[in-house]
Amino acid sequence: MNTEKIFGPPGDSPVTTLTIRRPDDWHVHLRDGDMMRAVLPFTSSQFGRAIVMPNLTPPVTTVAAAQAYRDRIVAALPRGATFTPLMTCYLTDETSADEVEAGFRDRVWVACKLYPAGATTNSSHGVTNLARIGSVLERMERIGMPVLIHGEATEPTVDTFDRESFFIENSLRTLLGRHQELRIVLEHVTTVEGVAVVRENSARMAATITPHHLVLNRTSLFQGGLRPHYYCLPVAKREHHRLALRRAAVSGDPCFFLGTDSAPHLREAKQAECCSAGIFCGPTALQTYAQVFEEEGALGRLESFASCNGPAFYRLPLNTGTITLRRRKNLGDRSLRIGSSDIAMFRGGERLAWSIDEEGDRDPQLEGRAR
Numbered sequence: 552m553n554t555e556k557i558f559g560p561p562g563d564s565p566v567t568t569l570t571i572r573r574p575d576d577w578h579v580h581l582r583d584g585d586m587m588r589a590v591l592p593f594t595s596s597q598f599g600r601a602i603v604m605p606n607l608t609p610p611v612t613t614v615a616a617a618q619a620y621r622d623r624i625v626a627a628l629p630r631g632a633t634f635t636p637l638m639t640c641y642l643t644d645e646t647s648a649d650e651v652e653a654g655f656r657d658r659v660w661v662a663c664k665l666y667p668a669g670a671t672t673n674s675s676h677g678v679t680n681l682a683r684i685g686s687v688l689e690r691m692e693r694i695g696m697p698v699l700i701h702g703e704a705t706e707p708t709v710d711t712f713d714r715e716s717f718f719i720e721n722s723l724r725t726l727l728g729r730h731q732e733l734r735i736v737l738e739h740v741t742t743v744e745g746v747a748v749v750r751e752n753s754a755r756m757a758a759t760i761t762p763h764h765l766v767l768n769r770t771s772l773f774q775g776g777l778r779p780h781y782y783c784l785p786v787a788k789r790e791h792h793r794l795a796l797r798r799a800a801v802s803g804d805p806c807f808f809l810g811t812d813s814a815p816h817l818r819e820a821k822q823a824e825c826c827s828a829g830i831f832c833g834p835t836a837l838q839t840y841a842q843v844f845e846e847e848g849a850l851g852r853l854e855s856f857a858s859c860n861g862p863a864f865y866r867l868p869l870n871t872g873t874i875t876l877r878r879r880k881n882l883g884d885r886s887l888r889i890g891s892s893d894i895a896m897f898r899g900g901e902r903l904a905w906s907i908d909e910e911g912d913r914d915p916q917l918e919g920r921a922r
């Protein structure tokens with residue numbers, strides 16, 4: 552990592568540019584069609600790779616569907632982009648272990664995504680009971696294929712703010728016991744309990760942390776009125792949970808890495824009687840992570856979180872090339888136009904401390920270093 556004036560003597564002017572190995576996004580929703588074409592450049596310009604979530608309608612449940620979806624993403628990439636989408640298989644009660652293994656061996660998908668049925672956006676085809684997919688999980692355990700979990704309980708009697716900790720205590724711990732070699736990512740972790748279970752099982756477990764959960768708590772959702780654009784699942788929790796997430800992210804520990812959970816919804820779906828869950832944070836994700844790491848006095852560890860810990864967990868090579876962030880106050884766009892509608896951007900129109908160099912410059916010293 553290259554920084555200018557990062558560790559200068561006290562009173563010295565602060566770091567002005569920050570060059571890190573090109574990062575990856577280990578959790579993103581690229582959607583499909585016009586929306587995919589509109590949101591993809593924000594991901595492909597910053598990240599070398601991204602784990603693409605399979606919660607389309609209909610969900611991506613077969614090798615053929617994943618292959619076709621990957622082809623559509625690659626065809627939509629801006630000219631000259633060097634970006635690799637990493638695909639996932641949406642688990643249902645009917646998923647076949649053979650199909651899962653075939654797609655993994657053919658390098659079509661890198662992981663399976665487990666949505667408890669009804670837990671979040673487009674999860675109605677998800678798993679109704681973990682016992683139903685026991686043989687699939689057993690196979691994944693055997694072949695070393697990770698399962699990525701939206702870790703929230705779905706029982707209607709469980710309080711929304713307790714759904715993650717309830718899932719951990721009542722489902723995840725059983726799963727960990729039943730499948731002792733299974734490799735697991737707790738996606739978009741939001742609680743102290745989530746951070747703890749990941750640390751306890753860090754030999755085979757990791758978690759992604761979103762930019763928004765590092766800066767929002769549940770009070771932010773009601774700041775001056777109800778904020779639909781801050782609503783996502785799992786919902787932001789109390790302040791002490793947010794502080795635990797910040798400590799985990801900046802710790803440098805390999806079991807925590809970057810996953811934006813950028814989840815675009817049209818404005819009419821957000822500003823509605825029943826608001827869809829999801830925050831479109833892709834355009835300002837890296838800038839927000841940089842701000843958080845700086846506030847925590849840990850800019851020197853941003854690179855491990857953003858660019859190194861994820862590839863180590865997924866057993867993939869590090870990216871070559873770099874990205875440069877510059878301390879330059881900038882006002883980003885407020886929203887992204889899609890046909891006659893638009894998508895509100897998280898922190899769009901806010902004055903952010905960091906901006907991303909457009910060229911995506913490459914450092915010859917880093918080129919070819921990995922692999």
Ligand SMILES: NC(=O)N[C@@H](CC(=O)O)C(=O)O
Nearest residue numbers: 580671672783784814828829
């Ligand atoms: N995070 C969200 O609130 N929404 C995601 C689904 C998900 O990741 O749970 C979406 O697809 O919109």
Ligand SMILES: [Zn+2]
Nearest residue numbers: 671701738784
């Ligand atoms: Zn989710």
Ligand SMILES: [Zn+2]
Nearest residue numbers: 580604812814
């Ligand atoms: Zn998601």
